[in-house]
Amino acid sequence: MSTIIVSNLTKIYKRSLRPQSGLLKDLFRRDVEEVIGVDGVSFFVEPGEFVGYVGLNGAGKTTTMKIMAGILHPTSGEVQVLGHAPWRRERDFLKRIGFVMGQKRQLWWDLPAADVFEFLKVVYELDDARYRRTLGEMTELLRAGDLLHVPVRNLSLGERTKVELIAALLHDPEIVFLDEPTLGLDVLAQRALRSFFAEYNRRYGKTMLLTTHTLSDVESLCQRVIIIHQGKILRDGSLSGLLGEYGQQRVLHVTLEQNGVLLERQIEVDSSQTGKVLQELASTGRIVEFREEKLSLEDVIARMLGEDR
Amino acid sequence: MRLLAIVRSTIALSWREATAYRFNFVMSFLVIAVPFLLQVFLWVAVFSGRGQVAGYSLSGIIVYYVLALFLYDFVHPAVLYDVSNDIKSGELAAHLLRPLPYPLWALAVRLGSQAVYLAVVTVVVGAGAALLSWAGYLSVNDFSMAGLLRFAVMFLAAWLLGLLFSLAASFAVFFTEDATGLSKLVSFIFPLLSGSLIPLDMLPGWIKNVCHYLPFRWLVYEPIRVYSGQQPLAQALLATAGWLGLAVALVWWLWRAGEARFTAVGG
Numbered sequence: 084m085s086t087i088i089v090s091n092l093t094k095i096y097k098r099s100l101r102p103q104s105g106l107l108k109d110l111f112r113r114d115v116e117e118v119i120g121v122d123g124v125s126f127f128v129e130p131g132e133f134v135g136y137v138g139l140n141g142a143g144k145t146t147t148m149k150i151m152a153g154i155l156h157p158t159s160g161e162v163q164v165l166g167h168a169p170w171r172r173e174r175d176f177l178k179r180i181g182f183v184m185g186q187k188r189q190l191w192w193d194l195p196a197a198d199v200f201e202f203l204k205v206v207y208e209l210d211d212a213r214y215r216r217t218l219g220e221m222t223e224l225l226r227a228g229d230l231l232h233v234p235v236r237n238l239s240l241g242e243r244t245k246v247e248l249i250a251a252l253l254h255d256p257e258i259v260f261l262d263e264p265t266l267g268l269d270v271l272a273q274r275a276l277r278s279f280f281a282e283y284n285r286r287y288g289k290t291m292l293l294t295t296h297t298l299s300d301v302e303s304l305c306q307r308v309i310i311i312h313q314g315k316i317l318r319d320g321s322l323s324g325l326l327g328e329y330g331q332q333r334v335l336h337v338t339l340e341q342n343g344v345l346l347e348r349q350i351e352v353d354s355s356q357t358g359k360v361l362q363e364l365a366s367t368g369r370i371v372e373f374r375e376e377k378l379s380l381e382d383v384i385a386r387m388l389g390e391d392r
Numbered sequence: 393m394r395l396l397a398i399v400r401s402t403i404a405l406s407w408r409e410a411t412a413y414r415f416n417f418v419m420s421f422l423v424i425a426v427p428f429l430l431q432v433f434l435w436v437a438v439f440s441g442r443g444q445v446a447g448y449s450l451s452g453i454i455v456y457y458v459l460a461l462f463l464y465d466f467v468h469p470a471v472l473y474d475v476s477n478d479i480k481s482g483e484l485a486a487h488l489l490r491p492l493p494y495p496l497w498a499l500a501v502r503l504g505s506q507a508v509y510l511a512v513v514t515v516v517v518g519a520g521a522a523l524l525s526w527a528g529y530l531s532v533n534d535f536s537m538a539g540l541l542r543f544a545v546m547f548l549a550a551w552l553l554g555l556l557f558s559l560a561a562s563f564a565v566f567f568t569e570d571a572t573g574l575s576k577l578v579s580f581i582f583p584l585l586s587g588s589l590i591p592l593d594m595l596p597g598w599i600k601n602v603c604h605y606l607p608f609r610w611l612v613y614e615p616i617r618v619y620s621g622q623q624p625l626a627q628a629l630l631a632t633a634g635w636l637g638l639a640v641a642l643v644w645w646l647w648r649a650g651e652a653r654f655t656a657v658g659g
Contacts, residue, residue, distance in 0.1 A: 149485065152489060153488065153489070154485045154488050154489065154655060155655050156652070156655045170655065172488065174491040177489060177490065177491040178491050180489070182486075182489050184485075184486065188486075189486045191405070191409055193409055194405070194408055194409055198405060198408055199405065201401070202401050202402065202404075202405050205397050205398055205401040206398055206401075206490055206491060206492050207491065208394060
């Protein structure tokens with residue numbers, strides 16, 4: 084049976100409007116508008132899958148994830164996660180999911196992470212052996228052993244992310260939701276986290292869902308990509324299939340000299356047309372250098388969504 | 393058992409947090425001591441040349457203030473900053489993911505941080521009372537051991553009641569989006585209606601009547617009357633338990649309605 088079943092899920096938000104005119108009227112009356120966050124979304128996730136859930140800002144990614152984790156109620160449609168209706172937030176359900184939020188923290192600023200880990204051990208009813216084993220494995224994988232007894236406020240953003248990650252995974256959840264986990268991190272920290280997620284998924288076979296703007300994360304981690312745009316699913320399939328569809332497309336990076344001036348050009352072409360396009364360019368000037376590349380996931384998504392803008 | 397373990401562990405966590413900054417910890421002693429001394433000077437001036445005021449002797453009124461001071465910070469209902477901030481900022485989402493009811497968590501966190509404060513207040517008020525005895529404003533005989541024991545029981549009940557009111561006030565943020573207005577209202581009416589500003593006997597008749605029907609007097613005025621034996625302990629506990637029941641119901645209702653609203657609109 085699928086670990087996650089989402090069927091025709093819709094979420095409508097209400098938000099208040101405050102126009103600048105009518106200073107007095109504003110005190111007595113506030114208008115509310117409805118915004119469709121998620122619009123009839125359906126998909127399944129199988130055990131052990133690592134799925135990338137991508138889209139532009141406001142596309143509905145985080146909303147869908149929050150509904151699957153029980154933080155938000157759906158407006159209509161059905162959601163089942165590990166056989167539970169998430170919004171009921173039953174204890175058994177909450178003990179089996181983990182949620183990593185790049186922008187929010189659950190550790191206490193003034194306390195060392197180890198203090199909060201001890202607290203989480205009690206909340207999740209972890210026995211000593213299991214707690215020590217998971218903590219040991221996580222600190223080893225993340226190389227965070229020397230960070231546990233330092234007050235969180237004294238850690239760098241990258242170090243803090245590591246201990247936050249341990250806090251979110253300490254109870255050894257079956258499903259892990261990753262909401263922009265690498266937000267704001269430098270390249271090296273991003274890389275370290277990426278290899279941790281890959282290893283975590285490979286070693287423990289956890290079901291993982293990732294939303295991110297760093298599409299290289301998705302490219303290196305996920306076997307499957309769901310693209311959401313304006314609340315609707317635009318595309319759901321394997322990463323290789325998606326890239327394969329655009330497999331004939333090439334990006335040409337050309338440096339051209341025209342009347343003594345160097346020009347940089349980027350042109351998207353079908354691979355069969357490369358020669359023809361280069362010939363045409365050569366007739367307008369001298370080609371100093373050219374490079375031919377396949378489309379990255381970022382190019383593919385920009386193309387898919389760009390057409391809709 | 394599990395719940396008790398969680399509460400104990402939350403209290404431990406928030407005790408560690410409250411003692412994180414040692415300078416703040418030390419300063420909290422001074423912050424209590426200074427207003428207290430000012431109150432004593434004020435009443436010494438009021439009583440100069442008079443034996444009694446509204447049935448209180450000078451030492452009687454000082455004992456009243458020693459106990460009112462002891463109670464005030466624990467029972468004073470306030471919008472809890474961390475709770476209202478969790479709701480406004482959406483940080484509540486992280487708490488909703490834990491298999492632990494948020495109201496219980498918020499209550500235990502507060503109990504933990506106030507337990508630190510209780511230690512501070514006990515030291516300051518004890519030292520203050522000793523100082524006043526030495527200066528001749530009080531005598532050790534003004535305190536009765538039996539009265540203090542009765543007071544300790546009432547203190548615990550009033551502490552819990554005050555905390556529940558604080559939690560209810562904080563959950564109002566679900567509906568009002570900001571708590572500043574409510575916070576101002578509470579800090580304006582509470583000192584007067586609870587008897588912490590002046591004993592309720594000294595208020596005009598109609599305000600006394602209003603106070604009779606409100607829960608606030610059970611937070612300061614009545615616990616002190618239990619200490620002095622003017623109010624039987626059993627009766628006071630019964631009344632406080634009644635208000636506790638109402639407060640629990642109110643907190644639960646506000647939480648359920650607020651949480652449904654939060655999860656419905658998004659955080």
